[in-house]
Amino acid sequence: MDAANQRRTYVIAILLCGLGYGSPFAYGQSSSVRTQNFVVSAPSPALAKAVGDAAEQYRSQLAEYWLGYELAPWENPCPIRVVEGPQLAAQGVTHYDIQPVRNFRMEVVGSSERILDSVLPHEITHTILATHFKQPLPRWADEGVCTIVEHHSEKSKHESHLREFLRSQRGIAMNKLFLLREYPTDIHPMYAQGYSVCRFLVEQGGPRVFMQFLGDYIQQRSWTDSVQKHYQYESLAELQQYWLKWVADGSGDARQYVKAPRPNADSDIVRVASASTPLGPASTPLGSLAPSEIPSATGRGDAPATVRAARDAGSWYHSQRDQIQPRSPGAPQPKASTASEDSPYQPTIRPRQSRPQPHTVAQPQPEQGMAPAPQWPVPTSGSTNTTGASTIWR
Numbered sequence: 116m117d118a119a120n121q122r123r124t125y126v127i128a129i130l131l132c133g134l135g136y137g138s139p140f141a142y143g144q145s146s147s148v149r150t151q152n153f154v155v156s157a158p159s160p161a162l163a164k165a166v167g168d169a170a171e172q173y174r175s176q177l178a179e180y181w182l183g184y185e186l187a188p189w190e191n192p193c194p195i196r197v198v199e200g201p202q203l204a205a206q207g208v209t210h211y212d213i214q215p216v217r218n219f220r221m222e223v224v225g226s227s228e229r230i231l232d233s234v235l236p237h238e239i240t241h242t243i244l245a246t247h248f249k250q251p252l253p254r255w256a257d258e259g260v261c262t263i264v265e266h267h268s269e270k271s272k273h274e275s276h277l278r279e280f281l282r283s284q285r286g287i288a289m290n291k292l293f294l295l296r297e298y299p300t301d302i303h304p305m306y307a308q309g310y311s312v313c314r315f316l317v318e319q320g321g322p323r324v325f326m327q328f329l330g331d332y333i334q335q336r337s338w339t340d341s342v343q344k345h346y347q348y349e350s351l352a353e354l355q356q357y358w359l360k361w362v363a364d365g366s367g368d369a370r371q372y373v374k375a376p377r378p379n380a381d382s383d384i385v386r387v388a389s390a391s392t393p394l395g396p397a398s399t400p401l402g403s404l405a406p407s408e409i410p411s412a413t414g415r416g417d418a419p420a421t422v423r424a425a426r427d428a429g430s431w432y433h434s435q436r437d438q439i440q441p442r443s444p445g446a447p448q449p450k451a452s453t454a455s456e457d458s459p460y461q462p463t464i465r466p467r468q469s470r471p472q473p474h475t476v477a478q479p480q481p482e483q484g485m486a487p488a489p490q491w492p493v494p495t496s497g498s499t500n501t502t503g504a505s506t507i508w509r
Contacts (some may be wrong), residue, residue: 157197205229259313318369
């Protein structure tokens with residue numbers, strides 16, 4: 116095996132809600148469309164073009180939203196394999212090499228509307244973050260950020276599940292969530308809570324401050340220093356207190372829960388909403404910290420089924436259009452959106468016995484759906500170079 120094939124490979128996948136019917140990755144393809152950064156294979160020319168156009172648009176606009184600049188064209192275009200069907204569970208997988216980050220490969224599955232308004236922007240965001248940071252982000256942040264750009268119908272399920280997790284003492288303490296290196300046994304709370312914390316911080320300081328927050332951690336490896344610098348929380352314990360209060364109050368406008376600036380801080384923020392009483396250290400299980408009356412999330416209806424679903428009122432594109440076009444000074448900031456899952460999930464891609472346990476991240480999938488095996492080459496089990504061991508993100 117050559118050196119290129121021995122590089123460590125990360126696989127990132129989202130496995131969203133919906134009905135699963137076997138492995139959709141066995142379906143054939145019929146049409147191909149090439150854009151500047153993508154090569155799309157899909158069941159029809161119209162869908163291939165729609166996905167290609169949307170992928171380029173998301174790559175441009177999501178990079179501008181999160182980073183403040185558009186990415187340069189990739190050296191190699193990213194293949195996107197589209198498996199579309201109205202009964203298919205929405206899910207996706209993205210592979211890439213990390214030494215250096217390059218050679219993205221992607222599969223997106225589901226109805227045309229969910230591919231365009233949830234799966235595709237989620238997967239494109241993974242590629243943007245990896246390109247910018249030149250490495251994968253911590254699990255909670257990577258999946259949380261990517262979930263923010265999904266359809267609101269997915270977000271409402273995450274929020275509803277989060278409240279149930281906190282009521283049943285399944286929350287994860289901040290200092291554990293931020294440092295998770297392996298799958299927790301109870302994986303659903305990690306995704307719901309990771310999304311919620313990302314939304315909480317992004318709504319307070321904006322997307323680019325959040326990127327700086329993550330970047331400082333990557334450079335310094337101190338969440339405490341980074342959260343103090345960018346959000347004025349003294350510790351993850353204090354962040355946990357404010358976040359729990361926000362969740363208990365219904366997860367509304369997070370800007371009303373901004374920490375008071377220090378006396379020497381250069382900030383115009385004056386309104387602060389804090390936890391009314393200390394809720395405990397960040398190492399305390401969140402279930403025991405959660406307020407006794409946590410409101411349930413309000414359900415929202417799904418968008419109409421259409422190939423143009425990425426443009427509907429619940430999509431990231433629709434909610435961010437006024438940031439791209441001129442906005443009136445008094446217009447409110449659009450809110451983030453999320454994704455959710457319906458049942459416990461266990462990874463189905465197992466490490467080969469001849470290798471060390473791979474670093475893996477998974478978003479839960481529907482109970483009836485099985486995670487597909489990778490469609491892209493990974494190092495064979497005969498390799499003894501642990502540096503080149505396959506690393507799987509799902």
